[in-house]
Amino acid sequence: MDFILEAAVRAVKTLFATDISAESLSLQQTRKEFEGDITIVVFPLTKFSQKPPEQTGTVLGEFLVNEVEAIESFNVIKGFLNLSLKNSYWINVFYQTINQPDFGSFPSNGKKVMVEYSSPNTNKPLHLGHVRNNLLGYSVAEILKANGYEVIKANLVNDRGIHICKSMIAWEKFGNGETPESSGLKGDHLVGKYYVIFDKEYKKQIEALKNQGETEEQAKKNAPLIKEAQEMLQKWEQGDEHVIALWKKMNCWVYAGFEETYKKLGVDFDQYYYESNTYLSGKDIVEEGLEKGVFFKKADGSVWIDLTAEGLDEKLVLRADGTSVYITQDLGTAQLKYNQYHADKAINVVGNEQDYHFKVLFLILKKLGRSWAEGLYHLSYGMVDLPSGKMKSREGTVVDADDLIAEMEATAKGQTDILGKATDFPEEEKQNLYHIIGMGALKYFLLKVEPKKRLLFDPNESVDFQGHTGPFIQYTYARIRSVLNKGGFKSDTVFMPVKTVSAVEKDLIIQLEQFPAFLTEAAINYSPAVIANYVYELAKLYNKFYHEESILKAEEEMVKGFRLQLSYVAANSIKKAMQMLGIEVPERM
RNA sequence: GCGCCCAUAGCUCAGCUGGAUAGAGCAACGGUUUUCUAAACCGUCGGUCUCAGGUUCGAAUCCUGAUGGGCGUACCA
Numbered sequence: 001m002d003f004i005l006e007a008a009v010r011a012v013k014t015l016f017a018t019d020i021s022a023e024s025l026s027l028q029q030t031r032k033e034f035e036g037d038i039t040i041v042v043f044p045l046t047k048f049s050q051k052p053p054e055q056t057g058t059v060l061g062e063f064l065v066n067e068v069e070a071i072e073s074f075n076v077i078k079g080f081l082n083l084s085l086k087n088s089y090w091i092n093v094f095y096q097t098i099n100q101p102d103f104g105s106f107p108s109n110g111k112k113v114m115v116e117y118s119s120p121n122t123n124k125p126l127h128l129g130h131v132r133n134n135l136l137g138y139s140v141a142e143i144l145k146a147n148g149y150e151v152i153k154a155n156l157v158n159d160r161g162i163h164i165c166k167s168m169i170a171w172e173k174f175g176n177g178e179t180p181e182s183s184g185l186k187g188d189h190l191v192g193k194y195y196v197i198f199d200k201e202y203k204k205q206i207e208a209l210k211n212q213g214e215t216e217e218q219a220k221k222n223a224p225l226i227k228e229a230q231e232m233l234q235k236w237e238q239g240d241e242h243v244i245a246l247w248k249k250m251n252c253w254v255y256a257g258f259e260e261t262y263k264k265l266g267v268d269f270d271q272y273y274y275e276s277n278t279y280l281s282g283k284d285i286v287e288e289g290l291e292k293g294v295f296f297k298k299a300d301g302s303v304w305i306d307l308t309a310e311g312l313d314e315k316l317v318l319r320a321d322g323t324s325v326y327i328t329q330d331l332g333t334a335q336l337k338y339n340q341y342h343a344d345k346a347i348n349v350v351g352n353e354q355d356y357h358f359k360v361l362f363l364i365l366k367k368l369g370r371s372w373a374e375g376l377y378h379l380s381y382g383m384v385d386l387p388s389g390k391m392k393s394r395e396g397t398v399v400d401a402d403d404l405i406a407e408m409e410a411t412a413k414g415q416t417d418i419l420g421k422a423t424d425f426p427e428e429e430k431q432n433l434y435h436i437i438g439m440g441a442l443k444y445f446l447l448k449v450e451p452k453k454r455l456l457f458d459p460n461e462s463v464d465f466q467g468h469t470g471p472f473i474q475y476t477y478a479r480i481r482s483v484l485n486k487g488g489f490k491s492d493t494v495f496m497p498v499k500t501v502s503a504v505e506k507d508l509i510i511q512l513e514q515f516p517a518f519l520t521e522a523a524i525n526y527s528p529a530v531i532a533n534y535v536y537e538l539a540k541l542y543n544k545f546y547h548e549e550s551i552l553k554a555e556e557e558m559v560k561g562f563r564l565q566l567s568y569v570a571a572n573s574i575k576k577a578m579q580m581l582g583i584e585v586p587e588r589m
Numbered sequence: 590g591c592g593c594c595c596a597u598a599g600c601u602c603a604g605c606u607g608g609a610u611a612g613a614g615c616a617a618c619g620g621u622u623u624u625c626u627a628a629a630c631c632g633u634c635g636g637u638c639u640c641a642g643g644u645u646c647g648a649a650u651c652c653u654g655a656u657g658g659g660c661g662u663a664c665c666a
Contacts, residue, residue, distance in 0.1 A: 023606090026606085026607095026608080028605090028608080031609065031610095033609085033610080034609080039608095039609090041608055041609090043608075043646060043647070044646095046646080047646095053646085077609070078609065079608080079609085079646085079647090080608080080609060121666085158666070161665090161666070162665080162666090163666085275666095300664090302664060311591095311592075312592080312662090313591090313592090313662070316663085316664055318664085319664045320664065321664080323664085325663090325664065325665080325666090326665070326666050329666090351660095352593085352594070352659090352660065352661090353659095353660055353661065354660095354661085354666090355592095355593060355594075355660075355661070356592080356593075356660090356661050356662070357661090357666090359593085380594085382594080382595080382659085382660095383659080383660085385659090390659095415628070416628090419627090419628065421626085421628080437628090445601095448601095448602075448603090449601085449602065450602090450603090452594070452595080453594090453595070453602090454594090454595075454658095454659070454660095455601095456600095456601075464601090464614080464615065465628055466614085466615080466628055466629090467613085467614040467615060467628090468601090468602080468603095468613065468614040468615080469614080469628085471628055472614090472628065472629085474628085475626080475628045475629075476628095476629085478626075478628095479625085479626055479628095479629080482625075482626060483625050483626090486625060487625080517605095518605095521605070529602095529603090530605095533602090533603060533604095533613090536603095536613085536614090537603095537613090540613085543629055543630065544629095544630070544631095546625080546629080546630085547621095547629070547630045547631085548630085550624075550625070551625055552624095552625050553624070553625075588626085589626085589628080
């Protein structure tokens, strides 16, 4: 649309003798209820024209119709100049830009970005909150790829610490040697089971101590179980053979379980980091900060940074005993990642309860003079809430990821059966279809919402399969594939170009033409929701077209060819957009 | 206390750097299938955009304040 802007700038210069920039003009799509394709808001120009908005719009419209070949006509309503572009213009857009093999992705921009997501703790299985994280991270990575970035997907596994020691202690004490094999439990669930047992027994001990007259605080500190866990953590740090062996064994179970869940979710990683390897790093950065005077040491030996000038607080970066805190590690891993990849951007997909942490982290790196800190971004997302409130692992109110996936598949099967859709499909295709549709519904449900907003999930109400949903879009795709097959469409067939298009066809072309702009917007905002809402509009519009125009029984061969091509391009764009959301589309459903 | 985020239809959400009468889906009600897949299409119903000021020709959008909700403010991660 740059040519219209440019002509409008010329018009203002010629008619009103004023130089304006193209940015000062706003072009928008004409609203449905008015005639036209593109609208220029003329209010801002009245101060140059010294005329009322209607007159200003009219002279501008006349100038543009005469000067710009593509503009067919115009009308002015209040301060809005609506321009209608010629059919031939839109047809040209279709053949020249939309109907091209690489439409819907950008060539390499030579830049590298790391997206860190998932980053689970190894003491319990994944739940719905993790699912949102995984889907967001994967999707953002795909969106950036489509925008021309080279992407490294990273997973920083929190495999050490007091939490895993809790599971280990509980397993040793109450496990009787139970293994995933002996129990038939998935490894992560088995370990999670002992995490819950630890908490239960721990609470019992606290109660007992309180009955003996200790305060809540004392009891929490003095309960034998927590002491044992702390001792175990120390032994782990000292490299105690027995503890390390147990730790390795249980972590292996968890990894096997996670792998399974990741596979079902369809997410993957190029690079794993383990905190057991990185938890000591960052201390050298603390040294450096002290030397540079960015940090200061208190009398007890602890190291701090004063961020009060920035409106934040004083923040501890190293404990008095010289051990790391969370942010120490993160300083180290940020540096480690940069040293390894020299990425232009690095994104951390982490929940919004850590907003403050990342604010501080990035600020510290900037103060230390890391130029690459400018490219760091915390993709913060809201919690997933249940109608009853927040999910709590220990209270058993979490929605387990594996259970949820299984339920989604079951619902997909139920829906498919009710509609009698896949009755003649081979068994394998059926199973695959249930998975694709079930995951499509779930993923779309989670991704269509702006990341920073919190999300409400009601386990008692199944995720919809109709309307603004993943399956609706998948269905649209399958339907197109079906028409293309019936029409014997081949992507390399050459068709005679059409001379004219109908209103819906034009709308479809306009919608398709905007795909790259939405792609860019999604990347700038790190927002899969932008893609999700775009592809929904596209699918909706296609269904309207499908309903209004006959494709295979078009009045002319030329028109049939065009409609097939239009359908093909729509299908490709839907597929590409859905891929960016990590959602598969079935060939039939 | 201080800081950050959120508030749009009964419910779940869109609404781009301010622009026309604020849009979808679900739910409710009605219609469309001898025609390319009805997980679809079309229509009806539904709004003081939390409230109060301000900026502007124009505010759901920007600014200030208030209210309600969430999160953070650990020598936890």
